[in-house]
Amino acid sequence: MRTKHLFTIAVMLAAVMFVSCSSSKKGVKDNAALPTETEFSARKYVEAVTADYQSVKGMSAKIKVTVAFDGKDLSTSGTLKMNKDNIIQLTLIDPILGLMEVGRMEFTPTNVVIIDRMNKQYMDVPYSEVSFLKRANVDFNTLQSLFWNELFIPGKKGNVDASLYTFSQPSSTVVMDYDDSMLHYRFVSEKASHHLTKTSINNPSDSKYAFAFTYGDFTQFQGRQFPQDMTMSFTASGKSASLSLSLSSLKASSEKITPTSPSSKYTKVKADKVFKMLMK
Secondary structure, X not given: OOHHHHHHHHHHHHHHHHHHHOOOOOOOOOOOOOOOOOOOOHHHHHHHHHHOOOOOOEEEEEEEEEEEEOOEEEEEEEEEEEEOOOEEEEEEEOOOOOOOEEEEEEEOOOEEEEEEOOOOEEEEEEHHHOHHHHHOOOOHHHHHHHHOOOOOOXXXXXXXXXXXXXXXXXXXXXXXXXXXXXXXXXXXXXXXXXXXXXXXXEOOOOOOEXXXXXXXXEEEEOXXXXXXXXXXXXXXXXXXXXXXXXXXXXXXXXXXXXXXXXXXXXXXXXXXXXXXXXXX
């Protein structure tokens, strides 16, 4: 696998994930394991999960990035920076020398920005112009919730309503399911700690497509728990791939991150062209 394609492959994982799920149909809720109100309060449990959310508005971390795709693994380093309600910025570094930035991905409330420094091109478009994001009802709030280890209701911002989920309690976990007209969402948490350990999105009627965002190695960060391991994995038409982030040196930050302005020497390309190139 050529080094220059590392960032391309990393971005592709996110792209294929949404393409894979975007045609799914609404699933059927299973209430068989739903506990009674006297045994379990859905509202109180969701309150306990959300009480462990990070109170800081910004954070940064060093990351080790491992891409597994097409039978090959490749690792490199980089940084993850996030400002609540402002930006998610993922930067990857050349794994050979460890000095040169090879690419950057930024999500803002309005736009998706991908900067391919190896090929000197970039994409900067609103979510509505990325067709698979629009079809899958994915916006900045959904992506922010995934990276901040939070529950969400697709297309909605703010605190979640416990009554919108279906609850079950297999062994030591609590599972929260949600269906909309397009996708089935599942949130798995540890009953004792309330840690959200996995969010998955799939098509109940088609097992060929699945996506999961898994969390692990929780650590104390600013007085609350936060996962140091995040793994995005997907299966599409018999092929599997994953993008793992191992975080270290977590720091709270009040610094406002300004979205990147690509060099005038870079060529702006359309979203469809970028994603066709990414999925070759």
